[in-house]
Amino acid sequence: MGLAGTANKGHGAAGPLLHAVCALLLMAAFLAFSAVSHATEAPLGATGYKMAGDATKMRIVMNFDREPDIKWFLLRGPNRLVVDLPRTRFAINARDVKARGLVKAVRYGDLGQGSRLILTGKGPFSVDKLDVLKNDDGKGYRIAIDMSAASAREFDAALANQALTTGSTVSTDKGSRVGTGPISNPGHRFTVVIDPGHGGIDGGAEGLHGTIEKNVTLAFATELRERLAAVGSYDVFMTRDKDEFLRLDDRVRIARQHEADLLISIHADTISVKGIRGATVYTVSDKASDPEAQALADRENLSDQFAGMEIKDDNKEVTDILIDLIRRETHNFSMSFAHTLVGQLSTSVGLINNPQRSAGFKVLKAPDVPSVLVELGYLSNAKDEAQLLDADWRSKAAQSITNAVALFASAKMGTGAGG
């Protein structure tokens, strides 16, 4: 379908575009730009633009009145996808190009002899698919782009690959991207991303004596990070290390951009029954293990409302069979870690009845990062609240989690079954 990856063309000319507020204003500066000339034809008409998805995965669709002859390539600093078009007249609604999810900025405009669409990522990403397709209703064509959050290493590999394959006609092969991890990246160390729940405007639960969940989670996560780092064989990151608001999909994005082997989300919620106490380990599932787990997931998923704009969960259309297979494998890893974690915690801290539970937590939905959510205890229980503030208790709990990570990491890295 004429999708030439152009490695060299335009790299020099694109630099100044970085700073362009509006590419249209700069057309004179780009007269030397060597896009394919369609000067003799009427300009292509771009008749619409849509984006769907979130910070982990996006689908972008741009409609045209006839088949566009395009080239695309990646640029770094910041991470961008550039689509070169023949001269195009853009009839695009400004609302539709507002930053959203993984796309931090959308710009388009005329370069004199051709036009360009530039998508700036919120950090590194991979282009899973880029197709020019005929519209089903027979009216025109569309460019459909699927992109997902990826690590800087993965982005740079795609960039290097495009430099080697000037004129290549294929979009990034999905299989080559999602298979990355310990196997294809020998320098990779087992990577843990710790996610302190809530933050900023979203305080989370409040304890009987006024303890705020977002502070407990950050304090505990910081201790856990130090313990894990002290082992010396892991890379450890946190989704936040200060009191700031983070959307749930941004937490997942950060885990993916670090190529995490494990995401541990830390919480300490409340429950209406004050007598209930103890730690719980949750994994993701479509069907909740019990009504309490469902209620908790619903509550946690409300976090995004603090962002003022909730992005509806429209990722379903972006998924495919390959992702489903990976998700299944990831799910097995998540279950296995949750099991190990419950075992380790049971020797040091009190657990709730049936401590391994599941529900539809958004923060656990990375398709390729094994993820668990740990409720350390209930702030609605006076004893739990006191424990959560106790340095000895916290260090015991953090050590148990560290032990579980060690068992999981050696099993996963040892068998080379990671991903």
Ligand SMILES: [Zn+2]
């Ligand atoms: Zn919480």
